Amino acid sequence: MASGGGVEEVTNKQVLFKEYVSGLPKESNMHVSTSGTIKLKVPEGSNAILVKNLYLSCDPYMRPRMDQPTPGSQSYVDSFKPGSPIVGFGVAKVVDSGNPKFKKGDLVWGKTGWEEYSLITDVQNLLKIKHTDVPLSYYTGILGMPGLTAYSGFYEVCSPKKGEYVFISAASGAVGQLVGQFAKLLGCYVVGSAGSKEKVDLLKNKFKFDEAFNYKEEPDLDAALKRYFPEGIDIYFENVGGKMLDAVLLNMKTHGRIAVCGMISQYNLEKLEGVHNLVHMIYKRVQMKAFVFSDYYHLYPKFMDLVLPHIAEGKIVYLEDIAEGLESGPAALVGLFSGLNVGKQVVLVAQE
Incomplete structure (x- = not known):
């Protein structure tokens, strides 16, 4: 009209x-x-x-x-x-x-x-x-907010090195699937957690994580992490919070780094869960830093220069x-x- x-x-x-x-x-x-x-x-x-x-x-x-x-x-x-x-x-x-x-x-x-x-x-x-x-x-x-979040959180906040041990929660999501692939391209050992068998299979078969597990099937998250990281975790990319973060703190290596991207387990709670193992940050001198992607808008051209060729060559899938x-x-x-x-x-x- x-x-x-x-x-x-x-x-x-x-x-x-x-x-x-x-x-x-x-x-x-x-x-x-x-x-x-x-x-x-x-x-x-x-x-x-x-x-x-x-x-x-x-x-x-x-x-x-x-x-x-x-x-x-x-x-x-x-x-x-x-x-x-x-x-x-x-x-x-x-x-x-x-x-x-x-x-x-x-x-x-x-x-x-x-x-x-x-x-x-x-x-x-x-x-x-x-x-x-x-x-x-x-x-x-991958080329928008989640992509820049994955890039800036992994490369800028985590300061990763080849051969390090990386754990990602909510790993099949918009950000986690990219962080894992960035870590693999760098030569890291990568494990992700997700909430279904289908998602675990995707992490291992489509995104080429070294290992993955269904957190809903793990009665003891600390024991699960010790199974996959017997020598500890260098980098934890945090998307979940709560009990997962508590278990991770028990399994970080000395001078490990935690990038706090999100805490989806807490968003629907009227009373947020407490985190009880923070003292292990002192024992292991762990660095934990929260960030939001808008802090890194200036890196978008650099991010695109990295990720576009990888997409074209099939080295990163989404x-x-x-x-x-x-x-x-x-x-x-x-x-x-x-x-x-x-x-x-x-x-x-x-x-x-």
Whole structure:
């Protein structure tokens, strides 16, 4: 349909955040709305860009954004606003632009709304997609935020050396599968944990980890780690927290390093679990450092120079779990927290 002045106005399907969440998120915490409309032109004088969203990324960090903000909250991301669209990373095509850095037809990745079309006013961290000889969906994963997270966490935070012993929790996820492959390329011994036999098989057969185990089948995580790392762990890439971190602390080598990327086991708890073995950091002089990928935006060109040739040569592979249609977004996002996804969870909104 058309609006006044000849500017086309179209229906804009959206995934709206309904209410703050306690415990595990549910699909009912979100609402797919088909009542909204949007004009396919940037407002006169605006520096914004209007995009058509193609792929949206489901990521664990989105769960804390569903919590009600509390006074003194120190999170690095703001909570979602009830009644407004979910916001996350995605791949989009520019429909109209009031910004000299972008033109109609450009492909971009960065933060966007969970909707068919988004008017993006903050384009500071929006990046143009220059390499289109890979699937566009890769820019929600291996070539996007998870990829830069894996690269910066492993190479910059962990300072790895050839031959070291590396353990990765949630190893089949968007970040973990890449960290393991980076470590193998460097000549490290790599073990990953995951939550199903299917994922364990993927780690060993598709991603070429040396070993992998299903943490749900291990009654004693300390004993499991001693089985796979009889001489201890040099590097732990932390995605889980809780009991896994406690067990790892008992098994770190002297001067080991822990990169704290995420703690998905804690995101749905009303009371966070305590970690009891921190004293072992002193005994072993272990370094534990938390990080977020945005601290390393400046390394994106260096990261791309490393990873693109490896993808082209088949030395790095990437597994995606693609849900089709914006309306499938709530189920896909909720499924992350019970491990339903196999590989990087992506929502396909529209073909280019």
